[in-house]
Amino acid sequence: MRPQTFSTRITDLLGIRHPILCGGLGPRVSDARYVAAVVNAGGMGFIVGAGFPDSDEFRNELRTCRELTGARNFGVNLYISRQAGGVERVKQQIRILIEEKVACVETAGASPEAVVPLLKEAGIKVLHKVPAVRYAHTAARMGVDGVIVVGNECGGHPGIYQIGSIVQAAQAPREIGLPVVIGGGIGSGRQLAGVLAMGADAVLMGTRMMVAEELWIHPEVKAKVVAGDGSESVVVKSAIRDHHRVLRNESAEAVMELDRAQVSEFERFRPHVMGALAHEAYVTGDTRKGMIDYGHAAVFADAVRKVEAIFDDIIDDAVAASSRLKRLMA
Numbered sequence: 001m002r003p004q005t006f007s008t009r010i011t012d013l014l015g016i017r018h019p020i021l022c023g024g025l026g027p028r029v030s031d032a033r034y035v036a037a038v039v040n041a042g043g044m045g046f047i048v049g050a051g052f053p054d055s056d057e058f059r060n061e062l063r064t065c066r067e068l069t070g071a072r073n074f075g076v077n078l079y080i081s082r083q084a085g086g087v088e089r090v091k092q093q094i095r096i097l098i099e100e101k102v103a104c105v106e107t108a109g110a111s112p113e114a115v116v117p118l119l120k121e122a123g124i125k126v127l128h129k130v131p132a133v134r135y136a137h138t139a140a141r142m143g144v145d146g147v148i149v150v151g152n153e154c155g156g157h158p159g160i161y162q163i164g165s166i167v168q169a170a171q172a173p174r175e176i177g178l179p180v181v182i183g184g185g186i187g188s189g190r191q192l193a194g195v196l197a198m199g200a201d202a203v204l205m206g207t208r209m210m211v212a213e214e215l216w217i218h219p220e221v222k223a224k225v226v227a228g229d230g231s232e233s234v235v236v237k238s239a240i241r242d243h244h245r246v247l248r249n250e251s252a253e254a255v256m257e258l259d260r261a262q263v264s265e266f267e268r269f270r271p272h273v274m275g276a277l278a279h280e281a282y283v284t285g286d287t288r289k290g291m292i293d294y295g296h297a298a299v300f301a302d303a304v305r306k307v308e309a310i311f312d313d314i315i316d317d318a319v320a321a322s323s324r325l326k327r328l329m330a
């Protein structure tokens with residue numbers, strides 16, 4: 001493992017060696033084993049709470065992660081659904097996080113307002129993930145410890161404004177007085193160096209990590225990501241204003257057709273976007289069906305490797321990029 005090279009407000013806040021966060025990969029993709037690999041390699045990872053609706057199973061997953069990480073901190077992704085009961089479900093999981101002494105959370109989805117006080121009272125660090133800087137301002141007012149801003153290139157939900165990461169990486173640190181993490185299309189150390197130079201405190205990756213050896217997903221899915229260069233990434237569900245960046249496959253094509261026709265009833269989308277389809281793809285390796293979150297950073301995922309090897313490359317590349325900048329100034 002590389003020694004600590006960059007010290008930022010995020011490495012201090014989370015007690016981690018490298019300013020590298022790996023976002024929750026849901027449901028059940030980023031499990032205890034993967035998150036532990038991220039944490040043990042010096043970053044911060046997040047188990048996706050939504051993947052464990054059963055309290056006992058959730059608690060067991062947290063305990064497994066604790067066993068695998070020893071004294072190191074690890075995190076949980078809490079997706080706050082806008083649907084009825086969404087906040088209540090998250091609150092139930094927070095009770096378990098407190099009992100199991102989880103150090104930090106990545107909140108995403110709806111406003112975290114209803115849960116921030118609970119988390120803060122328990123000393124759990126809150127990083128709220130947003131797809132545009134305008135939402136980061138709102139989160140900052142709610143008392144979160146830091147914000148994660150993901151740009152349009154991100155696998156998952158780039159939001160309705162679809163502003164690119166390079167714009168937001170320069171904008172967010174200038175406007176937000178809290179530690180800032182930048183995600184969306186990140187997968188190399190030169191981007192890490194660039195983001196730190198712009199005033200941010202860490203990067204967050206998702207797509208780049210789909211080829212981590214420690215992820216349980218089918219080798220065929222990883223092979224697809226290795227072979228891809230990001231041009232297979234498309235945004236769907238724009239007609240229902242739930243923009244979703246995914247792998248272009250049969251389901252994505254069908255949804256793009258609905259988008260083109262400006263269909264607004266969710267029921268027409270449901271057969272193509274059911275979470276069970278993506279889960280099936282991860283299990284069987286057949287990626288033709290399902291919304292498989294997939295962003296432009298696939299271009300950096302050139303081999304299946306251990307998390308630690310991926311991080312080592314990123315740190316080396318970031319150091320090289322920093323040196324290049326110094327040489328240019330001389």
Ligand SMILES: Cc1cc2nc3c(=O)[nH]c(=O)nc-3n(C[C@H](O)[C@H](O)[C@H](O)COP(=O)(O)O)c2cc1C
Nearest residue numbers: 023024025026108154155156184185206207293295
């Ligand atoms: C396979 C996959 C599954 C994801 N699942 C979730 C999820 O369940 N919850 C969430 O908040 N973000 C999810 N994301 C988004 C990531 O946490 C992260 O924000 C995003 O991947 C960063 O952009 P990048 O893909 O360009 O690195 C997922 C991303 C991927 C690639």
